Amino acid sequence: MNNGEKMLHFLENHQAKAYGNYINGNWINSVSGETYTIYNAANNKQPLAHFPKSTPEDVNQAVSAANDAFETWSVLPGPERGAILYKVADMLEENLQELSFIVSAEQGKVLNESMGEVLRAAKETRFCAGEAFRMEGKTLPAERQNVWNSTVRKPVGVIAEIAPWNFPMITPIRKIAPALAYGCTVVYKPATATPWTSARIMELLTEAGVPDGVVNLIVGSGSTVGDSLVTHPDVKGISFTGSTELGQQINQLASKKFAKTQLELGGKNPAVVLDYSNENHVAKQIISAACTCSGQRCTSISRVIVLRDKKDELVKALSNQLEKIKIGPAWDDNANMGPLVNKGHLDSVQNYIAIGVQEGANLIYGGELLEDEQYSKGAYMKPALLDNVKASMRIAKEEIFGPVLTITEVDSVEEALSVANDVDYGLAASVFTNDLSVAHQCAEKIESGMVHINHGTASAAHLPFGGTKSSGFGAFSIGSSNIEFFTELKTVYVEY
Template sequence: MWIKLLKSAHEALLIWKKVPASERAQFIYRFIELLDENKERLGKALCREQGKPLNEALTEVTRGVSEMRFVAGEAVRLEGLTLPSDRRGVINMAVRVPIGVVAAITPWNFPVLTPLRKVIPALICGCTVVLKPATNTPLTSVIITELLEKALLPAGTINLVIGSGRKVGDALVGHPLVKGVSFTGSTQVGRNIYETAAKNFTKVQLELGGNNPAVVAEYQDLEDGASQIVAGCYGNAGQRCTAIGRVIVLDKQADELEKLLVEKIQAFKVGNGMDPDTKIGPVVSESARQTLVNYMELAKKEGAHIVVGGRSLTEGQYQNGYYFEPTLISGVSPDMAVAKEEIFGPVLILIRVSSFDEAITVSNNTEYGLTASVFTDNMNLAYRYLEDVESGMVHINNGTVSEGHMPFGGVKNSGVGPYSIGGTNKDFYTELKVAYIQHK
């Protein structure tokens, strides 16, 4: 099945890449209208399939509508380059051309926004796409594909295949007709994709894991800092690559900050995502919940202290879902596994340090480098952090919320290839063709 879809994408590419970019955008604008009209349908499907609270789900879809309007506008911003020649009568230029068929492999945690962020930029740039969503959240991709068809995109420009990563994903990545792979998911899977793609010199854009720090140092409004930290940690039940996983606080403010964090965490209601009062829904699967249970045991074994939460919820209303309490762990040293690894759930680690230099060192004490925050009234410290933290994105006095027109990506084991989302997307979905034109 996937071979037929791949051939369909390749055949469609020969036509689609010759459609003027502004004309390609008109298809996408029609799709955006349909996306906007189907926000509630998509939001409810997302909530029921993935588990995040309905308000979060609707926000994800609304953000997708907004971001795609920016992406559609990129059609008229696919600029090239002209440079003067060293020779008389010669014009030198470089133009952007689509890379070809793209395999878009998307995760379960943002099953509306992530497919949109891959499929729509690819189409705008003149590529065709084979979309493979995560096997436990395929429904939203089915709806997105349906809406693209209703927008009258030519047959073969968007192709949907559902199957396991090992059977379908690996085959797509390794096929010579695939010229680009855009993947969002775990670092280990990304590493495997990178190795497979390298055999054909296939271009990759990999958005991988994160273990993101939030440093608090000389910040007077701890109430604000605590609010932003818990929002950055527990949204989508902590199942976000940009979630704040570690709060690193100087000793003199640690007690007060911990108290505020506990108060805010205890106010969260855990429950079914369709309940409007729910702030934290279930995690995505039983294996995900068991991973959290294992991390709690490891934290206690390493000598850390679970201040609040730390348990599965299985009784009463929680029988039919994979619920886990929002958790705060203190007494953590930087070398503990729970401090260095990506837990990917509603768990926040609190680490106390004695100096700002130590805070920077602890921030960097992980294989990841996706995003980082610092809360401080001392702008000298803010600029030091901006310069010294090993992170693709840095937030000063705000949580780890990205914006749809800004580049998105990480360093170290958090990402490979051109940054996505903003204008840098064209660096992945296109390549330069250089021309030397002699005129009389």
């Protein structure tokens, strides 16, 4: 059987299981006694699992377990913590197929993307395992004789980690692995739409040797569980990925108790197209970055800003690339774009397309719903390409979080940079140019946390990841920058 057939077989033989919260190494039902069901994103008639609607009392239990576990986990030598994380990475790879099926089933992305997500999670875990060996301090010269000065890094404590639904595997791992590497303990809240992958992660962490209480899973709404986590007095840091609006609320709540925050927020990422040798290469890079995960990722390219004399040629190349997209369920091995996560989100994306047309944009490709036959059980649409988009339009300024790409033409590099920066966000940007001087100029002047020259917005597993303006706050994630969030600095003076 090919991978798609194996996934279908997996789902056909799957029985929806009831999960509780994972607290101190045990699955525990919520005190509320209430549950809800998640369904297959590509077959909304098939239940996948049942999860609790948790309460503040459940949060207290999870935080208490994490707080108790911190006493022993934080003093475990870094190499021993790293060794456990290396085992976690191995287990992610060993369970690649099953994990990919789970990710695709609950989120909807095609199977190749899910497999790539699991493998990326393993790669980032290995990097974090190495970081456990590198909690470096400094020895500094003294002002006085017979005094020895140094700085050391100490783990912060219990970390609340809150994730969105678009990357059910990589986001929890990206938050949990560095926390464990640096000696912190975790209470993790997945999105209510995609908690199944997280439940399986808890099982693998325990199997790899993570002690009870070090990582705890709590499932429930943001308003109940999320707020209780953020405001809990024993939570010393909050790592959140999600909308800018929610990030602002979390930061306000956290600031009242001086808790640290690491916020990965929204994006309205431009592709600035100035010149090129091959318009098809540029179009392929842009469409991949716009339609991966059905456009439901914070680093998706959603705006193309192109010099006027290049526009017609580029638009044709973009349309040709969009024609190559095959939309279907994850188990269709020919599909390279799946459904959106659910009908509610599909309605939101469709509303933005309608707003764009009302504002005067020209819908030149796609955007229509797909509802016949295999599409009737999921939230499917064709990716949309809109031309004649002014920088002032809502579709050019607001995050749509779907496969919608806008075209804005400009007359100069200076105008392109001005338009690129004329949004509240500053997460990622792509620049396409053969001029090295212009490339450096754009990298310097574009207001974003990450700039990609001559390729799409794909990040690496060992480089810092984050944004500026309304796209992020606090230490960047991934890479060595995580140490700034998960640890605190201590200065030691010794007179001898």
